[in-house]
Amino acid sequence: MASPPAVSAASPTSWPDLNGGERGALRELLVHGPMPRAEIARRLGISRTSLTRVTRELVEHGLVSEGAAESNGSAGRPGELLHIGPHGRSFLGVNLTSDRLFAAVTDLEARVLVSHDEPLDSEGVGDVVAQIGRVRERLVEGRTDIAAAGIALAGDVVTAAGRQVVTESPFLGWRQVALAALAEQRLGVPVATENDVRCLTAAEHWFGVGAGFESMALITVGVGIGFGLVVDGKVVTGGRGKAGRLDHLPIDRDGPLCEYGHRGCVTAFLPNSAIVGAMRTPGLDYETVVDLARTDDPAAVRAFRDAAYALGVLVATLANTFDPEKIVITGEGIAVAELARTAMDAAITANLHPTATPVTLDIQPFEFAEWARAAAVLAIRTCLRF
Numbered sequence: 001m002a003s004p005p006a007v008s009a010a011s012p013t014s015w016p017d018l019n020g021g022e023r024g025a026l027r028e029l030l031v032h033g034p035m036p037r038a039e040i041a042r043r044l045g046i047s048r049t050s051l052t053r054v055t056r057e058l059v060e061h062g063l064v065s066e067g068a069a070e071s072n073g074s075a076g077r078p079g080e081l082l083h084i085g086p087h088g089r090s091f092l093g094v095n096l097t098s099d100r101l102f103a104a105v106t107d108l109e110a111r112v113l114v115s116h117d118e119p120l121d122s123e124g125v126g127d128v129v130a131q132i133g134r135v136r137e138r139l140v141e142g143r144t145d146i147a148a149a150g151i152a153l154a155g156d157v158v159t160a161a162g163r164q165v166v167t168e169s170p171f172l173g174w175r176q177v178a179l180a181a182l183a184e185q186r187l188g189v190p191v192a193t194e195n196d197v198r199c200l201t202a203a204e205h206w207f208g209v210g211a212g213f214e215s216m217a218l219i220t221v222g223v224g225i226g227f228g229l230v231v232d233g234k235v236v237t238g239g240r241g242k243a244g245r246l247d248h249l250p251i252d253r254d255g256p257l258c259e260y261g262h263r264g265c266v267t268a269f270l271p272n273s274a275i276v277g278a279m280r281t282p283g284l285d286y287e288t289v290v291d292l293a294r295t296d297d298p299a300a301v302r303a304f305r306d307a308a309y310a311l312g313v314l315v316a317t318l319a320n321t322f323d324p325e326k327i328v329i330t331g332e333g334i335a336v337a338e339l340a341r342t343a344m345d346a347a348i349t350a351n352l353h354p355t356a357t358p359v360t361l362d363i364q365p366f367e368f369a370e371w372a373r374a375a376a377v378l379a380i381r382t383c384l385r386f
Protein backbone atom coordinates (compact mmCIF):
# COMPACT_ATOMS: atom_id res chain seq x y z
CA MET A 1 0.00 0.00 0.00
CA ALA A 2 1.20 3.50 -0.76
CA SER A 3 1.61 5.73 2.25
CA PRO A 4 -0.27 9.02 2.21
CA PRO A 5 1.77 11.92 0.86
CA ALA A 6 3.58 14.08 3.38
CA VAL A 7 2.39 17.66 3.48
CA SER A 8 5.05 20.07 2.28
CA ALA A 9 6.34 22.57 4.81
CA ALA A 10 5.63 25.33 2.32
CA SER A 11 2.11 26.47 1.58
CA PRO A 12 0.40 23.48 -0.05
CA THR A 13 -0.88 25.72 -2.84
CA SER A 14 2.53 27.07 -3.87
CA TRP A 15 4.73 25.41 -6.47
CA PRO A 16 7.84 23.73 -5.03
CA ASP A 17 11.34 24.23 -6.40
CA LEU A 18 11.94 21.01 -8.35
CA ASN A 19 15.12 19.86 -10.03
CA GLY A 20 15.35 18.81 -13.68
CA GLY A 21 14.79 15.12 -13.01
CA GLU A 22 11.74 15.82 -10.86
CA ARG A 23 10.25 18.12 -13.47
CA GLY A 24 10.97 15.58 -16.20
CA ALA A 25 9.29 12.74 -14.31
CA LEU A 26 6.27 14.91 -13.61
CA ARG A 27 6.01 15.90 -17.26
CA GLU A 28 6.07 12.25 -18.38
CA LEU A 29 3.21 11.44 -16.00
CA LEU A 30 1.22 14.51 -17.07
CA VAL A 31 1.55 13.88 -20.79
CA HIS A 32 1.47 10.08 -20.92
CA GLY A 33 -0.58 9.18 -17.82
CA PRO A 34 0.18 6.75 -14.96
CA MET A 35 3.12 4.45 -15.57
CA PRO A 36 5.48 2.11 -13.69
CA ARG A 37 8.71 3.46 -12.20
CA ALA A 38 10.81 1.46 -14.64
CA GLU A 39 9.08 3.10 -17.60
CA ILE A 40 9.74 6.63 -16.31
CA ALA A 41 13.40 5.76 -15.64
CA ARG A 42 13.68 4.45 -19.20
CA ARG A 43 12.05 7.54 -20.71
CA LEU A 44 14.28 9.91 -18.74
CA GLY A 45 17.41 7.81 -19.24
CA ILE A 46 18.17 7.68 -15.50
CA SER A 47 18.88 4.78 -13.14
CA ARG A 48 16.23 3.22 -10.91
CA THR A 49 18.19 4.54 -7.91
CA SER A 50 18.06 8.12 -9.23
CA LEU A 51 14.38 7.72 -9.97
CA THR A 52 13.76 6.58 -6.38
CA ARG A 53 15.16 9.92 -5.18
CA VAL A 54 13.10 11.80 -7.75
CA THR A 55 9.83 10.10 -6.88
CA ARG A 56 10.43 10.41 -3.13
CA GLU A 57 10.67 14.18 -3.54
CA LEU A 58 7.58 14.35 -5.74
CA VAL A 59 5.59 12.19 -3.30
CA GLU A 60 6.66 14.45 -0.41
CA HIS A 61 5.32 17.47 -2.28
CA GLY A 62 2.08 15.62 -2.89
CA LEU A 63 2.56 15.88 -6.65
CA VAL A 64 2.84 12.12 -7.25
CA SER A 65 1.41 9.08 -5.53
CA GLU A 66 1.90 5.36 -5.88
CA GLY A 67 -0.87 2.89 -6.10
CA ALA A 68 -3.52 1.24 -8.22
CA ALA A 69 -1.53 -1.80 -9.17
CA GLU A 70 -1.59 -2.55 -12.86
CA SER A 71 -2.09 -6.12 -13.95
CA ASN A 72 0.86 -7.01 -16.13
CA GLY A 73 -1.13 -9.67 -17.88
CA SER A 74 0.95 -12.55 -16.56
CA ALA A 75 0.96 -14.60 -13.36
CA GLY A 76 3.69 -12.38 -11.88
CA ARG A 77 3.21 -9.73 -9.25
CA PRO A 78 1.47 -6.72 -10.76
CA GLY A 79 3.59 -3.57 -10.88
CA GLU A 80 2.58 -0.42 -9.05
CA LEU A 81 1.97 2.70 -11.06
CA LEU A 82 2.96 6.26 -10.31
CA HIS A 83 0.12 8.77 -10.62
CA ILE A 84 -0.29 12.52 -10.43
CA GLY A 85 -1.66 13.94 -7.18
CA PRO A 86 -3.22 14.47 -4.70
CA HIS A 87 -1.41 17.76 -5.00
CA GLY A 88 -3.93 20.48 -4.16
CA ARG A 89 -2.35 22.89 -6.65
CA SER A 90 -4.45 24.80 -9.10
CA PHE A 91 -3.65 27.10 -11.98
CA LEU A 92 -5.36 30.17 -13.42
CA GLY A 93 -5.66 30.63 -17.15
CA VAL A 94 -6.87 33.87 -18.73
CA ASN A 95 -7.54 34.45 -22.41
CA LEU A 96 -7.95 38.05 -23.52
CA THR A 97 -9.79 38.91 -26.70
CA SER A 98 -10.42 42.45 -27.93
CA ASP A 99 -13.55 42.79 -25.79
CA ARG A 100 -13.83 39.80 -23.44
CA LEU A 101 -11.94 38.03 -20.69
CA PHE A 102 -12.19 34.24 -20.44
CA ALA A 103 -10.81 32.58 -17.32
CA ALA A 104 -10.47 29.03 -16.02
CA VAL A 105 -8.93 27.42 -12.97
CA THR A 106 -7.57 23.92 -13.59
CA ASP A 107 -5.81 21.26 -11.61
CA LEU A 108 -2.32 20.05 -12.48
CA GLU A 109 -3.74 17.68 -15.09
CA ALA A 110 -5.50 20.59 -16.84
CA ARG A 111 -9.00 19.57 -15.76
CA VAL A 112 -11.17 22.68 -15.54
CA LEU A 113 -12.39 23.15 -11.95
CA VAL A 114 -14.25 26.41 -12.54
CA SER A 115 -14.51 28.90 -15.38
CA HIS A 116 -15.93 32.35 -16.02
CA ASP A 117 -16.07 34.97 -18.72
CA GLU A 118 -17.08 38.61 -18.79
CA PRO A 119 -16.67 41.68 -20.99
CA LEU A 120 -13.37 43.56 -20.69
CA ASP A 121 -14.03 46.74 -18.68
CA SER A 122 -11.39 48.62 -20.66
CA GLU A 123 -8.42 48.02 -22.93
CA GLY A 124 -6.08 49.93 -20.60
CA VAL A 125 -3.26 47.68 -19.37
CA GLY A 126 -3.71 48.64 -15.71
CA ASP A 127 -7.46 48.13 -15.92
CA VAL A 128 -7.05 44.68 -17.52
CA VAL A 129 -4.56 43.60 -14.84
CA ALA A 130 -6.91 44.80 -12.10
CA GLN A 131 -9.80 42.96 -13.75
CA ILE A 132 -7.75 39.75 -13.90
CA GLY A 133 -7.11 40.17 -10.17
CA ARG A 134 -10.81 40.52 -9.43
CA VAL A 135 -11.66 37.50 -11.58
CA ARG A 136 -9.06 35.42 -9.75
CA GLU A 137 -10.57 36.37 -6.39
CA ARG A 138 -14.01 35.48 -7.64
CA LEU A 139 -12.91 32.12 -9.08
CA VAL A 140 -10.92 30.90 -6.08
CA GLU A 141 -13.43 32.04 -3.48
CA GLY A 142 -13.68 29.37 -0.82
CA ARG A 143 -11.23 27.13 -2.67
CA THR A 144 -7.55 26.52 -2.69
CA ASP A 145 -5.60 29.44 -4.16
CA ILE A 146 -3.59 29.25 -7.36
CA ALA A 147 0.07 28.26 -7.75
CA ALA A 148 0.68 30.14 -11.00
CA ALA A 149 -1.16 31.88 -13.82
CA GLY A 150 -0.97 32.06 -17.59
CA ILE A 151 -2.35 34.83 -19.80
CA ALA A 152 -2.93 34.28 -23.52
CA LEU A 153 -3.71 36.99 -26.03
CA ALA A 154 -3.52 37.65 -29.75
CA GLY A 155 -0.21 39.23 -30.62
CA ASP A 156 3.54 38.82 -30.30
CA VAL A 157 5.12 37.86 -26.99
CA VAL A 158 8.88 37.66 -26.62
CA THR A 159 11.14 36.76 -23.74
CA ALA A 160 14.33 38.80 -23.46
CA ALA A 161 16.67 38.91 -20.48
CA GLY A 162 14.19 36.83 -18.50
CA ARG A 163 11.37 39.32 -19.06
CA GLN A 164 8.28 38.48 -21.05
CA VAL A 165 6.98 41.39 -23.07
CA VAL A 166 3.91 41.72 -25.26
CA THR A 167 5.65 43.51 -28.11
CA GLU A 168 2.43 44.02 -30.04
CA SER A 169 -1.21 43.09 -29.56
CA PRO A 170 -3.22 44.80 -32.30
CA PHE A 171 -6.61 43.71 -30.92
CA LEU A 172 -5.91 45.47 -27.62
CA GLY A 173 -3.80 48.26 -29.11
CA TRP A 174 -0.83 47.33 -26.89
CA ARG A 175 2.86 47.71 -27.68
CA GLN A 176 5.81 46.80 -25.43
CA VAL A 177 3.71 45.82 -22.42
CA ALA A 178 5.38 43.84 -19.60
CA LEU A 179 2.07 42.13 -18.87
CA ALA A 180 3.56 39.13 -17.03
CA ALA A 181 5.43 41.33 -14.53
CA LEU A 182 2.42 43.58 -13.97
CA ALA A 183 0.09 40.63 -13.43
CA GLU A 184 2.62 39.00 -11.09
CA GLN A 185 2.55 42.10 -8.90
CA ARG A 186 -1.23 41.97 -8.77
CA LEU A 187 -1.65 38.19 -8.33
CA GLY A 188 1.38 37.45 -6.16
CA VAL A 189 2.21 34.23 -8.04
CA PRO A 190 4.37 33.47 -11.10
CA VAL A 191 2.66 34.61 -14.31
CA ALA A 192 3.52 33.72 -17.90
CA THR A 193 2.15 35.31 -21.06
CA GLU A 194 2.01 33.86 -24.56
CA ASN A 195 0.45 34.30 -27.96
CA ASP A 196 -2.99 32.67 -27.81
CA VAL A 197 -2.59 30.29 -30.75
CA ARG A 198 0.83 29.15 -29.55
CA CYS A 199 -0.70 28.63 -26.12
CA LEU A 200 -3.49 26.47 -27.57
CA THR A 201 -0.93 24.50 -29.58
CA ALA A 202 1.11 23.82 -26.45
CA ALA A 203 -2.00 22.68 -24.58
CA GLU A 204 -2.95 20.29 -27.39
CA HIS A 205 0.63 19.03 -27.40
CA TRP A 206 0.55 18.11 -23.70
CA PHE A 207 -3.07 17.39 -22.88
CA GLY A 208 -4.97 17.17 -26.16
CA VAL A 209 -4.94 15.47 -29.52
CA GLY A 210 -1.18 16.01 -29.92
CA ALA A 211 -0.21 14.41 -26.59
CA GLY A 212 2.94 12.40 -27.01
CA PHE A 213 3.66 13.60 -30.57
CA GLU A 214 7.03 15.07 -31.43
CA SER A 215 5.58 17.19 -34.21
CA MET A 216 2.21 18.76 -34.87
CA ALA A 217 0.73 21.88 -36.40
CA LEU A 218 -2.39 23.81 -35.47
CA ILE A 219 -4.33 26.26 -37.62
CA THR A 220 -7.01 28.54 -36.22
CA VAL A 221 -9.57 30.02 -38.56
CA GLY A 222 -11.95 32.84 -37.74
CA VAL A 223 -11.48 36.59 -37.31
CA GLY A 224 -7.79 36.03 -38.09
CA ILE A 225 -5.77 33.03 -39.20
CA GLY A 226 -3.32 31.67 -36.62
CA PHE A 227 -0.63 29.01 -36.64
CA GLY A 228 1.08 26.95 -33.99
CA LEU A 229 3.94 24.55 -34.62
CA VAL A 230 5.55 21.84 -32.55
CA VAL A 231 8.84 20.58 -33.99
CA ASP A 232 10.98 17.97 -32.25
CA GLY A 233 8.79 18.22 -29.16
CA LYS A 234 9.09 22.01 -28.81
CA VAL A 235 6.64 24.78 -29.59
CA VAL A 236 8.31 26.99 -32.19
CA THR A 237 8.35 30.73 -31.36
CA GLY A 238 10.94 32.06 -33.80
CA GLY A 239 13.59 34.69 -33.18
CA ARG A 240 11.12 37.52 -32.50
CA GLY A 241 7.97 35.62 -31.50
CA LYS A 242 6.61 35.70 -35.04
CA ALA A 243 7.09 32.13 -36.30
CA GLY A 244 4.43 30.53 -38.47
CA ARG A 245 3.02 33.48 -40.37
CA LEU A 246 1.38 32.03 -43.42
CA ASP A 247 -1.77 34.13 -43.34
CA HIS A 248 -0.70 36.12 -46.42
CA LEU A 249 0.51 33.14 -48.45
CA PRO A 250 -0.45 33.66 -52.13
CA ILE A 251 -3.29 31.39 -53.27
CA ASP A 252 -4.75 32.80 -56.48
CA ARG A 253 -3.27 35.77 -58.36
CA ASP A 254 -6.72 36.57 -59.77
CA GLY A 255 -8.33 36.63 -56.33
CA PRO A 256 -9.60 39.57 -54.25
CA LEU A 257 -7.31 41.97 -52.35
CA CYS A 258 -6.44 41.72 -48.67
CA GLU A 259 -6.05 44.84 -46.52
CA TYR A 260 -2.32 44.94 -47.38
CA GLY A 261 -3.06 44.96 -51.09
CA HIS A 262 -2.02 41.35 -51.81
CA ARG A 263 -4.09 39.88 -54.56
CA GLY A 264 -5.53 36.47 -53.68
CA CYS A 265 -3.59 35.75 -50.49
CA VAL A 266 -4.94 33.50 -47.71
CA THR A 267 -6.34 36.52 -45.86
CA ALA A 268 -8.24 37.59 -48.99
CA PHE A 269 -10.18 34.29 -48.88
CA LEU A 270 -10.19 32.54 -45.51
CA PRO A 271 -11.03 34.82 -42.53
CA ASN A 272 -14.71 35.16 -41.63
CA SER A 273 -14.68 38.76 -42.92
CA ALA A 274 -13.31 37.60 -46.31
CA ILE A 275 -16.09 35.00 -46.59
CA VAL A 276 -18.68 37.69 -45.82
CA GLY A 277 -16.95 40.11 -48.24
CA ALA A 278 -17.11 37.56 -51.06
CA MET A 279 -20.92 37.77 -50.89
CA ARG A 280 -20.78 41.41 -52.11
CA THR A 281 -24.01 42.05 -50.23
CA PRO A 282 -24.07 44.84 -47.63
CA GLY A 283 -25.44 44.07 -44.17
CA LEU A 284 -24.65 40.36 -44.03
CA ASP A 285 -22.86 38.88 -41.03
CA TYR A 286 -20.82 35.69 -40.83
CA GLU A 287 -23.53 33.59 -39.14
CA THR A 288 -25.99 34.52 -41.88
CA VAL A 289 -23.53 33.44 -44.59
CA VAL A 290 -23.02 30.12 -42.75
CA ASP A 291 -26.81 29.62 -42.74
CA LEU A 292 -27.01 30.53 -46.43
CA ALA A 293 -24.28 27.99 -47.28
CA ARG A 294 -26.13 25.32 -45.31
CA THR A 295 -29.20 25.96 -47.46
CA ASP A 296 -27.10 25.76 -50.66
CA ASP A 297 -27.17 29.44 -51.55
CA PRO A 298 -24.78 29.46 -54.57
CA ALA A 299 -22.83 32.59 -53.60
CA ALA A 300 -22.35 31.41 -50.00
CA VAL A 301 -21.34 27.92 -51.13
CA ARG A 302 -18.78 29.45 -53.46
CA ALA A 303 -17.39 31.76 -50.76
CA PHE A 304 -16.87 28.79 -48.44
CA ARG A 305 -15.37 26.69 -51.26
CA ASP A 306 -12.84 29.40 -52.05
CA ALA A 307 -12.02 29.79 -48.33
CA ALA A 308 -11.68 26.02 -47.92
CA TYR A 309 -9.36 25.85 -50.92
CA ALA A 310 -7.06 28.42 -49.25
CA LEU A 311 -7.21 26.39 -46.03
CA GLY A 312 -6.24 23.26 -47.95
CA VAL A 313 -3.22 25.02 -49.46
CA LEU A 314 -2.16 26.04 -45.94
CA VAL A 315 -2.51 22.47 -44.69
CA ALA A 316 -0.42 21.13 -47.58
CA THR A 317 2.21 23.86 -47.11
CA LEU A 318 2.58 23.02 -43.42
CA ALA A 319 2.73 19.31 -44.23
CA ASN A 320 5.38 19.86 -46.91
CA THR A 321 7.48 22.15 -44.70
CA PHE A 322 7.35 20.42 -41.31
CA ASP A 323 6.05 16.87 -41.90
CA PRO A 324 3.87 17.01 -38.76
CA GLU A 325 2.32 13.82 -37.37
CA LYS A 326 -0.98 15.65 -37.04
CA ILE A 327 -2.52 18.93 -38.18
CA VAL A 328 -5.30 20.33 -35.98
CA ILE A 329 -7.78 22.86 -37.38
CA THR A 330 -10.00 24.81 -35.00
CA GLY A 331 -11.28 28.34 -34.35
CA GLU A 332 -14.57 30.22 -34.43
CA GLY A 333 -14.59 29.93 -38.23
CA ILE A 334 -14.31 26.12 -38.21
CA ALA A 335 -17.54 25.83 -40.26
CA VAL A 336 -15.37 26.25 -43.39
CA ALA A 337 -13.85 22.79 -42.88
CA GLU A 338 -17.28 21.24 -42.47
CA LEU A 339 -19.20 23.14 -45.19
CA ALA A 340 -16.57 22.75 -47.89
CA ARG A 341 -14.55 19.71 -46.89
CA THR A 342 -14.35 18.46 -50.47
CA ALA A 343 -12.71 21.71 -51.67
CA MET A 344 -10.26 21.63 -48.77
CA ASP A 345 -9.33 18.00 -49.42
CA ALA A 346 -8.87 18.72 -53.14
CA ALA A 347 -6.50 21.60 -52.34
CA ILE A 348 -4.51 19.40 -49.96
CA THR A 349 -4.18 16.68 -52.61
CA ALA A 350 -3.22 19.17 -55.32
CA ASN A 351 -0.56 20.92 -53.21
CA LEU A 352 0.93 18.12 -51.15
CA HIS A 353 4.40 17.01 -52.24
CA PRO A 354 4.12 13.96 -54.51
CA THR A 355 6.11 11.81 -52.09
CA ALA A 356 4.51 13.16 -48.89
CA THR A 357 2.69 10.96 -46.40
CA PRO A 358 -1.07 11.65 -46.38
CA VAL A 359 -1.97 14.32 -43.84
CA THR A 360 -3.63 13.30 -40.56
CA LEU A 361 -6.19 16.04 -39.90
CA ASP A 362 -8.05 16.67 -36.67
CA ILE A 363 -10.94 19.12 -37.05
CA GLN A 364 -12.00 20.36 -33.65
CA PRO A 365 -15.14 22.22 -32.65
CA PHE A 366 -14.27 25.59 -31.17
CA GLU A 367 -14.92 26.86 -27.65
CA PHE A 368 -13.47 30.03 -26.15
CA ALA A 369 -13.32 28.21 -22.78
CA GLU A 370 -10.68 25.94 -24.32
CA TRP A 371 -8.36 28.94 -24.80
CA ALA A 372 -8.61 29.84 -21.11
CA ARG A 373 -7.77 26.24 -20.24
CA ALA A 374 -4.80 26.47 -22.62
CA ALA A 375 -3.62 29.55 -20.70
CA ALA A 376 -3.77 27.50 -17.48
CA VAL A 377 -1.67 24.85 -19.24
CA LEU A 378 0.84 27.63 -19.97
CA ALA A 379 1.06 28.21 -16.20
CA ILE A 380 1.61 24.48 -15.64
CA ARG A 381 4.29 24.31 -18.34
CA THR A 382 6.01 27.34 -16.89
CA CYS A 383 6.15 25.70 -13.44
CA LEU A 384 7.80 22.75 -15.16
CA ARG A 385 10.05 25.16 -17.10
CA PHE A 386 9.06 23.59 -20.37
Ligand SMILES: [Zn+2]
Nearest residue numbers: 248258262265
Ligand atom coordinates in the same frame (compact mmCIF):
# COMPACT_ATOMS: atom_id res chain seq x y z
ZN1 LIG B 1 -2.47 39.49 -47.81
